[in-house]
Amino acid sequence: MIEAYELTKVFDDFRAVDCVSLNVPRGSVVALLGPNGAGKTTTVRMLTSILAPTSGWAKVAGYSVVDQPEHVRASVGVLTEQHGLYERMKAIEYLDFFGRVYRMSAANRKRRSLELMERFGLTFALDKRLGDYSKGMKQKLALVRAMLHDPPVLLLDEPTSAMDPLSAKQVRDAILELQRGDRTFLITTHNLTEAQQIASKIAIIRSGRIVADGTFEQLARQFVGDPIMELRANRPMNGFVSEVTDLVTVVESGENWLRYRVAEPEQSNPVLLRRAAELGVEVVTLAPVSRTLEDVYLQVVKEDEGYGNDDQR
Amino acid sequence: MTTSVNPLDTLNLPPDAGWHARLHHTMGNALIITRREVRDSFRDWRIIAPIVILTFLFPFLAQFVAGRFAEFVAGYGAEVVGERTIPFLLMIVGFFPISISLVIALETFVGEKERRSLEPLLSTPLSNTELYIGKTLAAMIPPLLSSLGGMAVYLISLVAGEVAWRPQPALVVQIVMLTIVQALVMVTGAVVVSSQTTSTRAANLLASFIVIPMTLLIQVESIVMFLAPDTDSPRGITALWAIIVGMVVAVILLLRLGNSIFNREELLGRTIDQLNLRSVLRNIWRMTRAVDNRGTPARNLREWYGGVFGAVKALGPAIWITAGVFVVAFVAGWAIGQAPEWQLNLPKDASMNQAATMLGRYTSIPTSTGTLLFIVWQNGRILLAALVLAIFTFGIAAVILTPTVYAVIGYLFSQVYIAGYNPTFLYAGLLTHGVIEIPVIVLAAAASFRLGAIITRPPKGMTVGQGWTLAVGQTVRIALGIVIPGLLLAAFIEAFITPRVVVAVLSGGGG
Numbered sequence: 001m002i003e004a005y006e007l008t009k010v011f012d013d014f015r016a017v018d019c020v021s022l023n024v025p026r027g028s029v030v031a032l033l034g035p036n037g038a039g040k041t042t043t044v045r046m047l048t049s050i051l052a053p054t055s056g057w058a059k060v061a062g063y064s065v066v067d068q069p070e071h072v073r074a075s076v077g078v079l080t081e082q083h084g085l086y087e088r089m090k091a092i093e094y095l096d097f098f099g100r101v102y103r104m105s106a107a108n109r110k111r112r113s114l115e116l117m118e119r120f121g122l123t124f125a126l127d128k129r130l131g132d133y134s135k136g137m138k139q140k141l142a143l144v145r146a147m148l149h150d151p152p153v154l155l156l157d158e159p160t161s162a163m164d165p166l167s168a169k170q171v172r173d174a175i176l177e178l179q180r181g182d183r184t185f186l187i188t189t190h191n192l193t194e195a196q197q198i199a200s201k202i203a204i205i206r207s208g209r210i211v212a213d214g215t216f217e218q219l220a221r222q223f224v225g226d227p228i229m230e231l232r233a234n235r236p237m238n239g240f241v242s243e244v245t246d247l248v249t250v251v252e253s254g255e256n257w258l259r260y261r262v263a264e265p266e267q268s269n270p271v272l273l274r275r276a277a278e279l280g281v282e283v284v285t286l287a288p289v290s291r292t293l294e295d296v297y298l299q300v301v302k303e304d305e306g307y308g309n310d311d312q313r
Numbered sequence: 314m315t316t317s318v319n320p321l322d323t324l325n326l327p328p329d330a331g332w333h334a335r336l337h338h339t340m341g342n343a344l345i346i347t348r349r350e351v352r353d354s355f356r357d358w359r360i361i362a363p364i365v366i367l368t369f370l371f372p373f374l375a376q377f378v379a380g381r382f383a384e385f386v387a388g389y390g391a392e393v394v395g396e397r398t399i400p401f402l403l404m405i406v407g408f409f410p411i412s413i414s415l416v417i418a419l420e421t422f423v424g425e426k427e428r429r430s431l432e433p434l435l436s437t438p439l440s441n442t443e444l445y446i447g448k449t450l451a452a453m454i455p456p457l458l459s460s461l462g463g464m465a466v467y468l469i470s471l472v473a474g475e476v477a478w479r480p481q482p483a484l485v486v487q488i489v490m491l492t493i494v495q496a497l498v499m500v501t502g503a504v505v506v507s508s509q510t511t512s513t514r515a516a517n518l519l520a521s522f523i524v525i526p527m528t529l530l531i532q533v534e535s536i537v538m539f540l541a542p543d544t545d546s547p548r549g550i551t552a553l554w555a556i557i558v559g560m561v562v563a564v565i566l567l568l569r570l571g572n573s574i575f576n577r578e579e580l581l582g583r584t585i586d587q588l589n590l591r592s593v594l595r596n597i598w599r600m601t602r603a604v605d606n607r608g609t610p611a612r613n614l615r616e617w618y619g620g621v622f623g624a625v626k627a628l629g630p631a632i633w634i635t636a637g638v639f640v641v642a643f644v645a646g647w648a649i650g651q652a653p654e655w656q657l658n659l660p661k662d663a664s665m666n667q668a669a670t671m672l673g674r675y676t677s678i679p680t681s682t683g684t685l686l687f688i689v690w691q692n693g694r695i696l697l698a699a700l701v702l703a704i705f706t707f708g709i710a711a712v713i714l715t716p717t718v719y720a721v722i723g724y725l726f727s728q729v730y731i732a733g734y735n736p737t738f739l740y741a742g743l744l745t746h747g748v749i750e751i752p753v754i755v756l757a758a759a760a761s762f763r764l765g766a767i768i769t770r771p772p773k774g775m776t777v778g779q780g781w782t783l784a785v786g787q788t789v790r791i792a793l794g795i796v797i798p799g800l801l802l803a804a805f806i807e808a809f810i811t812p813r814v815v816v817a818v819l820s821g822g823g824g
């Protein structure tokens with residue numbers, strides 16, 4: 001649904017985005033992560049046909065961002081980093097205005113506005129001036145605006161920033177519900193927990209380049225190594241550790257516990273458990289040691305810095 | 314959540330849609346923006362309060378002042394001053410409210426940028442033109458309504474009140490038209506400023522580039538309204554018609570400029586808040602040395618001359634337009650010379666030699682040896698002035714100032730023909746060096762014209778800054794490669810060869 005090939009944007013002498021290639025299939029959520037100034041917003045602006053790429057190409061919902069900008073913009077819903085509402089307007093007027101811009105019929109504008117406002121718990125504030133909205137309400141209304149014309153592609157910049165946990169969950173649920181309805185999302189965020197929860201794929205951008213791209217598991221394996229499992233027994237496991245070194249890579253061990261790295265847990269764990277049973281080790285728990293996107297992200301950034309230093313050298 | 318909207322179904326016009334359908338579509342979308350912004354303006358008491366005061370209170374104050382002032386000056390036998398103050402105050406009543414349009418227009422883009430509400434708007438399928446028209450109309454409509462309303466109140470109070478003024482309808486029409494075009498100039502200019510700055514403060518500071526010329530213009534209009542000899546003419550004041558035409562041209566050029574620089578990339582990515590002079594000069598120098606538009610440097614003089622001719626080719630229609638204006642100027646000079654009141658009435662029986670001497674009193678065409686540098690300076694300063702003024706007048710000065718000399722030449726030719734002289738000496742005096750000088754001057758004027766005009770429509774894929782830098786580089790290339798050598802050569806011929814040719818012609822003609 002979103003295809004980008006070697007998308008590049010140069011401002012005077014500054015290369016803001018450098019040969020970014022992305023593929024976001026229909027009905028998926030891709031999180032674009034990266035430090036401030038990495039090129040996330042510029043990438044999104046190119047995908048929205050607000051900025052023209054210096055080189056490379058991209059297609060959004062089947063339309064070229066260079067040759068069919070108005071088609072692209074009609075097919076995307078955009079949540080910008082700053083909500084940017086017209087503070088003197090009421091919510092219902094605001095949504096009506098954007099509905100008109102998207103040439104929605106009056107009945108449709110009203111129906112969609114009410115439906116989405118209810119979905120995000122904002123019905124009570126329909127007739128309130130936007131200047132009186134709280135930060136979180138403004139963010140939710142901006143999201144409603146992006147979804148108003150029911151676009152097939154949504155480009156969301158920090159969709160849950162400034163929201164309380166309940167509101168953030170409402171937004172995540174809405175994203176996942178729309179994803180199931182075949183909508184495609186590209187989300188830029190600094191909230192790594194959220195990205196891990198909702199993204200089917202993650203791309204990490206740094207200094208304008210995509211430095212990592214894949215599912216969380218793929219990235220975790222690539223940058224943090226094979227999964228680590230932790231086994232706990234109900235009593236000391238004398239001699240057990242030496243019996244499994246041919247099967248797994250032991251990372252740490254204690255009197256009645258063991259942590260090991262394993263490439264194929266589905267194959268190795270049953271064998272390991274059989275050996276434990278043979279040696280009379282009674283296993284209480286066997287669980288993966290959780291790895292977070294934060295671990296992956298920090299590792300990616302660290303490695304990229306290393307390459308950067310190498311390059312400089 | 315249900316799916317029911319496909320904006321593409323209603324957003325796009327069929328490819329074979331006529332201009333009427335396209336205009337309707339564009340205006341329909343633009344008016345969505347206009348309606349929202351006008352409604353927003355009318356919710357702001359800081360805009361409403363001055364509009365109400367200037368529409369409903371100020372005209373009565375102006376009417377009162379007009380009445381008292383007329384009485385006062387009548388006491389000194391200067392009724393005419395009082396009479397002329399009345400239309401002058403009509404203009405002022407109209408001008409004050411439209412000055413608010415400047416404030417609204419300045420705020421229109423930069424304010425949205427500051428409030429971060431611009432990007433969501435730019436993310437919609439509205440075209441650049443629709444956004445531009447929508448916002449321009451939104452900035453104009455409330456102040457203009459106030460202005461026209463204020464003028465109506467003033468006129469009614471004067472016509473129906475104790476002053477019982479009976480204005481010339483044409484003068485009222487002129488003042489109304491002036492008010493509208495002034496509003497247009499201010500708004501279109503302010504939209505250009507607003508779209509290129511990042512803060513309201515910067516926009517306000519840059520607004521002096523609009524306020525100062527407008528203030529000067531109002532002063533000129535005031536002087537015209539008091540002193541013009543045709544103030545009471547039923548056809549209106551000629552000078553005011555000229556100002557209206559000039560302002561309409563300015564509006565067209567500003568609209569072109571606004572529409573060309575009003576694009577999403579410029580709005581979000583470019584600003585004129587900071588001017589990196591070193592970078593600008595570096596880029597100009599790069600384009601001066603270049604052999605193409607990408608800035609590829611020339612490796613030798615021959616390659617560079619290829620770039621010079623490339624720059625001449627890039628002038629495109631500017632050359633033909635400029636050459637056309639030169640021809641028109643010559644023909645206009647000739648035509649003016651046909652009018653009896655403009656004829657010099659030269660003696661009919663003069664010899665060629667006498668004719669040349671007599672014409673020498675009216676013209677600067679050199680019939681004696683001048684110094685080479687003096688001639689270069691004469692031509693150079695006109696071209697330099699045309700170049701500098703062209704930058705600030707969208708190129709117009711280049712095609713007005715430079716061809717003026719050719720109107721004089723056309724006029725002189727007409728006088729020679731009317732007197733029945735043999736014009737050979739004129740041809741000899743002009744064309745000997747003119748075969749080089751005239752094309753060089755046309756080329757220089759065309760380059761200046763394009764340099765000024767390019768900001769109203771930069772080359773495709775370029776920003777205004779990039780287009781202008783390229784044009785400066787190309788102009789310098791043409792100047793160094795053709796114009797300066799051409800002027801030097803022409804001056805040499807004019808100083809040392811033309812006089813001899815003229816003398817030879819005059820001798821042969823029985824002088």
